[in-house]
Amino acid sequence: MKKNNFLKMFVTGLLMVISMSSSASQLYAQTKDSLKTDALSQIRADRKIRPGDILDVVVYGHDELPKQIKVEADGTIKYPFMKDIKVDGMSVEQLTNILSARLSQYIGGRAEVIVAYAKDEMIEVIVLGSVVQPGSHKIPRNHTIQGAIATAGGATVRSDLDRTKLIRINPETSLREEIEVPMVSIIVETGDIRKLPALRDGDVIFVPSIYGAVYANVLGAVGKPGNYELFPGANLVDVIFLAGGPKDDASIRTVKLIRRIGVAQTEEIVDVEAVLKAKGGSVPLVQPGDIVFVPAKKFTLKTIFQVLSYAATILTLIFLSKQAGLL
Known part of the structure; x- marks a missing residue:
């Protein structure tokens, strides 16, 4: 048990060091483009083929053969003499050798084959919580959560990577759907960072804080309206995605942040769409007791009653507080 805990602590520190290295020093800022290129080259070298990948294939002297193939959902490829071979999990080098061996049996002489990933297809994901640069980020398709967090500037010192949510x-x-991803535990138990879930376009990654939590209420056109835990530094976008994110009919350009100050109440309208595009720009922080209301493009009776019910609760609390002499 002690050994396992030590490993978790070590891996946590290692992940944070790796993911935070993008903002470690001024020297890095001056050379980050070359470092990113080197890192991407290493990722490609270690990368394993997965369903959905698109591969460029060149067989010298045989232009009649397919020049680009897609890995099917079952891990196979539609290529001559390769239908019975699963390429899912192979490296490009392994596939190159197998293709060369298979084709050499039929074309007369050794087949000279080159296989490479086609130009990386980019997807857009949202990384929130205890990361350096929360917001929307573009990453190569099939990247893992760790890669997305690194793209967002890395985890902060207060992040709890073992409670990451997808x-x-x-x-x-x-x-x-909300998936718990205990990043540290997965790496400790398997020793393979590739066991972390591959990401899809539109995924949201939330990295919680190690510190204690308080609550704010999220209402309106979100996946799961209700009370949600806050962590130090939690902002409006964090809280919305804690509540399941905006629904398809949400009007995220007019989100309301409602705050009670004594018997008074303030209301701030925030363009969340602009905030996400700004990648970590000025985002209002959410305080305990705040109400976040995400309006729908068209109000429904359910939404109206939901807001009225919560407003009535607040008014009742204010009335009782006055009666008790607390206000």
Whole structure:
């Protein structure tokens, strides 16, 4: 048990050092483009082929053969003499050798083959919580959560990587699902960072804080309205995605942040769409007791009653506080 805990602490520190290195010093700022290029080259060298990958294939002297192939959902490829071979999990070098061996049996002489990943298809994900640069980020398709966090500037010193959450749309049900991803535990137990979930376009990654939490209320056109824990530094975007993210009919350009100050109440309207595009620009922080209201493009009776019910609760609390002489 002690050994396992030590490993978790070591891996946590290692992940944070790796992910935070993008902002470690002025020297890095001057050379970050070359470092990113080197890192991407290393990722490609270690990368394993996965379903959905698109590969460029060149067989010298045989232009009749397919020049680009896509890895099918079952891990196979539609290529001559390769239909019975699963390439899922192979490296490009392994696939190159197998293709060369297979084709050499049929074309007369050794087949000279080159296989490479086609130009990386980029997807857009949202990284929130205890990261250096929360917001929307573009990453190569099939990157893992760790890669997305690194792209967002890395985890902060207060991050709890073992409670990372992945929020995405289930393509079969069209419903939002929330997946717990204990990053440190997965790496300690498997020793393989590739065991972390590959990301899809539109995924949301939330990295919580190690510190204690308080609560704010999120209402309106979100996946799961209700009370949600806050962490130090939690902002408006963090809280919205804690509540399942905006629904398809949400008007995220007019989100309301409602705050009670004594018997008074303030209301700030925030353009969340602009905030996400700004990648970590000025985002209002959320305080305990705040109400975040995400309006729908068209109000429904359910939404109206939801807001009225919560407003009535606040008014009742104010009235009782006055009666008790607390206000």
